[in-house]
Amino acid sequence: MLSIENLRVVYHDVISVLNGISLNVQDGEILVIIGANGAGKTTLLRSVAGMIDFYDGDIIEGDIKMNGDSIKGLDATDIMKRYGVTYVMEDRPIFWYLTVEENLGAAAFSRWDSRVKPDMEKVYGYFPVLQKLKGRKAGYASGGEQQMLAIGMALMTNPKTLMLDEPSLGLAPIITAELFEIIRQLNASGITVVLVEQNAHAALDIGNRGYVVETGRIVLDGTAQELLANEDVREFYLGSGKKERKSYKDAKRYKRRKRWL
Amino acid sequence: MLDLLQTLGSGVLVGLVYALLGLCVVIIFKASEAFNFAIGEFLVIGSFLFYVLFFDLHIPFILALPLGLLLAAAVGALVERVTIKPLLGRAPISMTIVTLGLGFFLRACVQLIWGSHTYSFFLDLPDITVEVGDFLFLSDPIWAGILAILTFVLVIVFLFRTRWGLAIRATSEDQAKALAFGINARFILLIVWALSALCIAVAGIMISNFGALQVGMGFVGLRAIPVVLIGGMDSIGGALVGGIIVGMCEAVAGAYIEPLGLVGFKDVAPYILLLLVLFIRPYGLFGTVRIERV
Ligand SMILES: Nc1ncnc2c1ncn2[C@@H]1O[C@H](COP(=O)(O)OP(=O)(O)OP(=O)(O)O)[C@@H](O)[C@H]1O
Ligand SMILES: [Mg+2]
Numbered sequence: 001m002l003s004i005e006n007l008r009v010v011y012h013d014v015i016s017v018l019n020g021i022s023l024n025v026q027d028g029e030i031l032v033i034i035g036a037n038g039a040g041k042t043t044l045l046r047s048v049a050g051m052i053d054f055y056d057g058d059i060i061e062g063d064i065k066m067n068g069d070s071i072k073g074l075d076a077t078d079i080m081k082r083y084g085v086t087y088v089m090e091d092r093p094i095f096w097y098l099t100v101e102e103n104l105g106a107a108a109f110s111r112w113d114s115r116v117k118p119d120m121e122k123v124y125g126y127f128p129v130l131q132k133l134k135g136r137k138a139g140y141a142s143g144g145e146q147q148m149l150a151i152g153m154a155l156m157t158n159p160k161t162l163m164l165d166e167p168s169l170g171l172a173p174i175i176t177a178e179l180f181e182i183i184r185q186l187n188a189s190g191i192t193v194v195l196v197e198q199n200a201h202a203a204l205d206i207g208n209r210g211y212v213v214e215t216g217r218i219v220l221d222g223t224a225q226e227l228l229a230n231e232d233v234r235e236f237y238l239g240s241g242k243k244e245r246k247s248y249k250d251a252k253r254y255k256r257r258k259r260w261l
Numbered sequence: 262m263l264d265l266l267q268t269l270g271s272g273v274l275v276g277l278v279y280a281l282l283g284l285c286v287v288i289i290f291k292a293s294e295a296f297n298f299a300i301g302e303f304l305v306i307g308s309f310l311f312y313v314l315f316f317d318l319h320i321p322f323i324l325a326l327p328l329g330l331l332l333a334a335a336v337g338a339l340v341e342r343v344t345i346k347p348l349l350g351r352a353p354i355s356m357t358i359v360t361l362g363l364g365f366f367l368r369a370c371v372q373l374i375w376g377s378h379t380y381s382f383f384l385d386l387p388d389i390t391v392e393v394g395d396f397l398f399l400s401d402p403i404w405a406g407i408l409a410i411l412t413f414v415l416v417i418v419f420l421f422r423t424r425w426g427l428a429i430r431a432t433s434e435d436q437a438k439a440l441a442f443g444i445n446a447r448f449i450l451l452i453v454w455a456l457s458a459l460c461i462a463v464a465g466i467m468i469s470n471f472g473a474l475q476v477g478m479g480f481v482g483l484r485a486i487p488v489v490l491i492g493g494m495d496s497i498g499g500a501l502v503g504g505i506i507v508g509m510c511e512a513v514a515g516a517y518i519e520p521l522g523l524v525g526f527k528d529v530a531p532y533i534l535l536l537l538v539l540f541i542r543p544y545g546l547f548g549t550v551r552i553e554r555v
Contacts, residue, residue, distance in 0.1 A: 049441065051441060054350045054436070054440060055437075056350060076440045076443075077440075077444075089438065093438040093441055095430075095438065097430075098430060105424065106427050106430075110444065153442055154442070157443050
């Protein structure tokens with residue numbers, strides 16, 4: 001079980017983004033985390049993955065535990081190797097100038113062994129389209145293919161827990177449905193999934209439980225059914241009521257242009 | 262005409278050494294987007310390390326060379342740990358500036374240890390002078406060309422045929438993504454600096470063998486600047502072509518223009534050529550064509 005206890009994170013020593021967040025992820029479940037832009041979802045996943053210092057952020061309070069061991073402050077590679085937590089960053093974290101097959105190989109770097117080839121075949125089994133593209137530079141693949149590749153790469157690391165940051169970002173609904181079906185299958189095969197999404201409906205449909213994050217705090221939690229039925233969630237995240245879905249899509253596009261670092 | 266071919270041929274041989282220097286700059290630039298201005302000092306240090314092993318300690322060449330190169334790589338790794346690693350994740354320009362300061366510091370160190378006088382440096386490699394008809398290529402430049410291209414090819418094989426090379430290429434594209442997929446970007450950067458320092462040492466030893474070794478020789482390392490700017494900062498093939506072009510340009514300028522009374526034009530010519538290239542192709546001849554999807 002992954003548990004996050006009263007976590008506070010600041011960037012550049014001054015920008016406070018997570019203000020005491022606590023949550024836990026049960027083994028074998030799909031946990032959904034929803035929240036508006038800038039709520040701190042990505043920051044949360046970066047902290048768990050051990051990558052927060054790369055972005056000049058600091059965990060100033062609280063703890064992150066995996067089955068009781070604190071993993072706070074460990075190197076990203078250690079967290080992945082020792083605890084099997086793999087983080088798929090937002091916006092399709094693939095290597096554009098490597099071929100699809102090289103991407104899968106690169107992701108297997110930390111565990112190079114004789115099972116890499118069979119595992120690659122397994123990934124092609126989940127995502128047959130990748131097999132056809134394997135010699136092509138990943139940058140030329142479509143958005144959906146790139147996201148599948150990103151998840152395929154994550155599988156190459158042999159994860160026990162998969163943290164997905166907005167996998168449906170910029171994908172057509174039909175592709176999203178296909179992708180979420182595969183996420184469900186992966187979960188059924190024994191991988192615990194933490195699913196951060198703006199696409200709350202699709203996510204809660206496959207999820208077991210969910211949390212709603214606002215300005216770095218948990219404001220709501222419950223089973224997927226409870227959240228789907230909740231008035232506020234319906235209004236703000238499911239797009240029923242007056243809030244138009246279109247508006248945050250636009251905001252998102254703007255945000256993607258600006259780069260950190 | 263014969264004369265020109267002879268000049269160009271010699272230029273190519275030296276150019277291969279420059280290409281190797283360019284490669285060293287390119288791999289660091291690709292991995293960290295920083296330009297290593299301390300390349301000249303790495304070149305001198307690498308040569309001196311070999312000098313100590315081979316000329317002072319009289320270790321046989323076949324052992325002294327790999328040992329010297331490994332030491333050079335260790336120095337590169339050490340420098341990376343101390344100066345570059347703390348800057349990971351910061352703006353690349355800060356790394357570039359650090360290498361400028363580093364250059365002065367390393368030069369001072371060399372001066373303290375070895376002084377600034379000239380050390381004679383003669384490898385006594387088997388004579389492979391080529392003399393066909395009116396052509397004459399001396400043994401030392403041929404050796405330099407061969408060893409440089411050999412090193413170049415080995416680096417490419419390493420980068421494109423091994424899993425370490427794959428990890429380096431992935432990290433070079435995006436450190437955060439690499440980190441997220443379990444590639445230790447910090448360690449990869451260390452490897453890249455060590456590899457770069459090692460190859461610079463090969464070039465340094467070859468260049469020292471043309472004449473003598475002296476702390477001031479570091480300026481030769483800066484030949485890498487026109488090489489990579491002509492070839493494209495992030496292109497390995499560009500480094501090869503750029504190196505050969507700069508070598509030929511220098512040779513032609515030295516043989517045909519300097520005798521007209523323009524002493525020292527040889528050193529300026531590559532920069533003039535550089536300006537011309539950059540007017541036409543601002544990213545260099547082989548600068549990356551970015552993948553754009555509409
Ligand atoms: N490297 C950084 N340095 C400074 N501030 C940052 C950095 N990364 C994120 N932030 C800020 O932290 C806040 C939370 O960002 P985060 O990316 O975690 O939000 P998010 O919930 O993932 O949003 P989105 O849905 O848009 O991806 C934002 O206000 C953002 O501007
Ligand atoms: Mg985010």
